[in-house]
Amino acid sequence: MSNVLIISSDEVRANNLSTILAFLGDVCINVPFSSAISTLQERQDIQAVLIDASNLDLASDISEKFPQQPFVFVGNLDGFEPKGNIVGVVDEPVTYPILTQMLHRCQEYIRHQPSAKTSVQNKTRLFRSLVGKSNQIQSVRHLIEQVAPTEANVLVLGESGTGKEVIARNVHFLSNRTDSIFIPVNCGAIPGELLESELFGHEKGAFTGAVGARKGRFELAEGGTLFLDEIGDMPLQMQVKLLRVLQERTYERVGGTKPIKCNVRVIAATHRNLEDMIEQGLFREDLYYRLNVFPIESPALRERKEDIPLLLQELVSRLETENSQIRFTENALTSLMEHNWAGNVRELSNLVERLMILYPDRLIDLADLPKKYKHIDAETYEPDYPEELLEREAINALFGDNADSSEEV
Structure with missing residues (x-):
């Protein structure tokens, strides 16, 4: 649902637009031209403006005064080319498909505004780690904002060095678990035979060298977020045990029999193509779909x-x-x-x-x-020193600090 402002002094035209928008579920505000500027100044929640363009000069003048607000001109304007914050023109009679397309353009105009600022100060601070103004990085920020408040599992995909852990930390920071712990685990850096103990912990005497009970990463991350980096390197037998945790929300320490409840959000990441690994029998398809609830692609530089x-x-x-x-x-x-x-x-x-x-x-x-x-050809500056300076440098190189005294002799 969005707030749409209709500017028209033609009551019939305004009512027709209101009828279509009401069918879409949008909230409509109808004002005549005399109240248009004051309404736009007072209301900060307008997502789209449909303006009667029968008086093109007046409609253009109003749109120029509010460059951050997207406008859709309504009227038969042959030869008129929309540009800037005029995102489109709707000919009459107005149809449902065209109007929905124009409203989507308004939505995208607001979403991709370079000057758009987040209202949460700490959110801006953390997003500094996702620096950039490209469409790719803006899309990543948008996906993070969308999924962070939920409890959905997130799968971050991308090449090595693209900042997948940065994305995971942003999701955690903007989630309801921000006051709890964030624990990263690199599944590819831990030998397969030790990974189960690392994730789930072990009881005393569970294996040779287990001289005491030890909490695993799931237990340490209780109430917070567990980031499983390089999930594609996890052995198949461990994939089965991870799937059970995600399904049943319980696990047991190695050598233990007591089930431990799990309240942990899992974010996984990999640089591998998991779908290819599934075809090769190297990754479980059921685990893939458990993890891949909300994928985020980390773009290459x-x-x-x-x-x-x-x-x-x-x-x-x-x-x-x-x-x-x-x-x-x-x-x-x-x-x-x-x-x-x-x-x-x-x-x-x-x-x-x-x-x-x-x-x-x-x-x-x-x-x-x-x-x-070095990928371009450019003129390189080489200093052209006077001969007497070069001579003095040569003498200094030979005689060091006694150069001046040797000249006097």
């Missing part, structure tokens, strides 16, 4: 190269110290945006750290970049 300047700024601000910060010339930025970034954001972060060590408090140009990151 090469798919959102326009975000690189903002990412560089963010990474430098994180790594800079009191006497060490770097900036980039236009040529350096252009070259970095041409790179393929096989290691994604992690590779970019490593490069920034390397450059800050090599060139502290410097302006980085194309010539300062490692060879693999």
Whole structure:
């Protein structure tokens, strides 16, 4: 349901639009032109404006005064090209399919506004980790906001280094479990024979070396979020046990018989293609559908190269110290945006750290970049020193601090 403002001094036209919108379930507000500007100034909850364009100049003047508000012009306007916040034109008689399409355009105009600011301060702070203005990263932010308040399992997909754990932490931070713990587990870094004990814990004497009882990650994450990174590397026998936990919400420690209730939200991530693994018999299909309730694709950096300047700024601000910060010339930025970034954001972060060590408090140009990151041809400046300066430098190199005294002799 959305709030739609209808601006028209023609009562019949306004009523016809209201009838269609009421069928859609939208809330309609009808005002004449004399009240249009004051209404738009007072109401901050208008998602779409349908304006009578029989007086095109008046309708255009009102739309120009509110650039953040999407408008749909209603009327037979041959040759008129909508642009900016005029998202479309609806010819009369107005039909249901066309009107719904125009309302969707209004919704997208508001959602993708560059100036749109979140009303929650801490949400903005955490989203700094998902820096960028590309459509791909904006879509990821939107999906996080949609799924975070729910209890749905989330599966984060994407190449290594794209920031899958960052997405998981954002989901946790914006969820109702934000005051509880977030525990990450890399399933690929733990040997298969130890993974069960790591996740579910064990009782004393459960196996050789188990000198005492130990809580597992599920138990430690009770009431919070458990992030299972590289879920595609989990052995099949462990996949069965994880599926049971997700289905029954109980588990047992290794060597134990007492069922433990589980109130943990599971977020999984992988760089593998799980559907291909299912066909190869390497991943359980039933577990896949349990985890894949709400998938989020973490985009590769090469798919959102326009975000690189903002990412560089963010990474430098994180790594800079009191006497060490770097900036980039236009040529350096252009070259970095041409790179393929096989290691994604992690590779970019490593490069920034390397450059800050090599060139502290410097302006980085194309010539300062490692060879693999040089993808454009640009003129390189080589200083042309006066001969007398070069001669003095040569003498200093030979005689060191006694150079001046040797000249006097």
